[in-house]
Amino acid sequence: MRTRTGARLGQYAALLAYLAFLALPFLWLVSTAFKPPRELASPHPTWIPRDPTLANFRQAFDEQPLVHAALNSLLAALGAAVIAVLIGTPMAYVVARRRTALSRAATGWVVVSQAFPFVLVIIPLFLVLKSLRLIDSLAGLILVYVVWALPFALWMLAGYVRAVPVELEEAAAVDGAGRLRTLVSVTAPLLAPGIAATALFAFVTAWNEFFFALVLLKTPEKQTLPVVLTHFIGAEGVADLGPLAAAAFLATLPSLVVFALVQRRITSGMLAGAVKS
């Protein structure tokens, strides 16, 4: 079937409009990050900096402890991602392979947790972590991120497990492999790409997270990147916009890189999780 040329043109125009809406704000951020103060103050700002500079980046690092905050974020995100798949994969396996009350409860929790009102959870969470002496510590934050990333991780992982044919595991068992052996040497390798994608997704989620970090971390040296970035707000004389943009741009790069890597898998993972067996 052939679509008429006019309709095609309209489709391209619409697509371009979408891309402009989605991309232009980000391009403006990048442009601002490379502009010298004189250009930022100019009454006629341009899209492409006439006189691009890296001074904003240096100033951003001078103003706020960005390196330290990035390390905190990295630690929190790595910890959350690794722990989430370590404890999530076995559970997802059980949820995917067995139809029990437990599996149903887990699926129900995945759904309900999406509707979780953070306000209702954050206060008791604050009190619980306080009694565990995990308030104002990265370890406490990692724990929260793990639990917070688990629903979607379970959802994705269970989908990947369902995609591994039961027959393969049965064949291994017939060949005399024990259950653990089957899991480790047959199922796990097939799941590896899915586990990696899930871990990366959990990483980005934790790297980007703001609310829990804001509430749970008080000491400046422990704060993560998103919290530190908000310190740029307030003093917004035009000259301060450059460092703000520079820091925001840098903070986005890891997420963008990781997301570009796993984009395809996340989409297929959402699909896989959505397919009911």
Next chain:
Amino acid sequence: MSVVTDERGRPAGRPGRAVRATGHGAWFLVLPALIPILVLSVGPLLYGILLAFTDAQSGRTAPTRWIGGLNFRDLLQDTLFWESFRIGLVWAVAVTVPQFLLALGLALLLDQDLRLRRPARVLAIVPWAMPEVVVGLMWRLVYHPDAGVLNETLRDLGLGEGRDWLGGLGTALPAVVVVGVWAGLPQTTVALLAGLQNTPRELHEAAAVDGAGAWRRFRTVTWPALRPVALAITALNLIWNFNSFALVYVLTNGGPGGRTRLPMLFAYEEAFRYGQFGYAAAMGCVLVAVVSVLLAVFLAGRLRGGDDA
């Protein structure tokens, strides 16, 4: 060939037997995830509901007491809270509806055989990957009254001198709504695109051969297949948007004059600036209850509507 047995010594021939973990095995696999979930997710939720019936405050030495429904009675009188609640509803609907319509359009475009499809798909998820704080900061730059690109563009087009979008009483809420739509567009698009790819192609082509126009094909072939996904993502978007915090915290922090003070911001301030844990927990309960009811009504209505169609 020897007879293969599982750990309990039974023959392992039946389908599924080999992979089926025994009761103990399953618990062993599940516990590492279950304990943190119970301690840090289910537990706090229940604890939060209990807190709503106490006078818990941060940093107080006197023991916390049960006060029954007093928090809820105070809440009924709290006009500031209900104003914030109203703003939250307006925000959630004003973001979710355009989000859905725009995402549907984009998903339909990306489902076509267009030349720019691949780069467009990658580009379209950029907002999804960005930290919410950065999204907020970025749009502050766009909306900036002096150095912002929006006012500059308006001036170039001769559409007036521009204004302080985030600081104006009338423009603040619409301005943050646009950001909300922008930020949630990719996720909705991806979900709808996934749904579109499940629609039966043959049916589509058959309808086209029969002379059905684009709109008719959409109504009779695409939409029925897409409906479940559309309903699910819209319901989730409603909840997510109602619960959103970071975007508006960064953009306006609830200002000007409380015009963008979403319920989450309100409850956050009540709990962590004024230390009223019990009262804030009661707010949380009310928000959850009302949202659940609205959602149930929305879903019930939609599902029933589907039977008629």
